[in-house]
């Protein structure tokens with residue numbers, strides 16, 4: 508399994524710990540950074556991880572900033588991305604089983620490292636259930652598609 512991981516300056520230490528913990532499990536990690544404590548704009552790493560997930564160069568993505576909010580918002584702008592910010596393992600598990608999330612995000616200022624590991628563990632072990640949930644995911648994809656077409660028409664005008 509290959510996972511892309513990204514963060515901002517606030518989440519650097521948590522990212523390092525999560526990265527090392529995943530590597531110990533034999534998971535291959537693509538770390539898009541930042542790896543500096545200097546102030547760093549989270550959309551940069553959110554976008555990089557989202558592109559790797561959307562292009563299927565990796566199997567999943569993990570994003571960490573102060574709250575997980577900004578970095579997941581950035582990732583969700585990429586076509587095909589379903590990123591969810593979680594502060595508990597239950598939401599993380601359900602987000603995979605029902606929403607087929609392909610990126611999990613959380614906040615280094617919100618949760619501790621053990622909760623973060625539980626969230627990632629539950630999420631990676633969960634399996635998408637499909638069925639009735641696929642109808643709803645298709646509806647989300649349709650909104651995405653309609654918006655992209657409307658934007659393309661606007662540029663043509």
Ligand code: RB5
Nearest residue numbers: 517572573574576577578
């Ligand atoms: C950085 O100060 C902070 O805004 C960022 O880490 C994140 O929480 C944004 O959603």
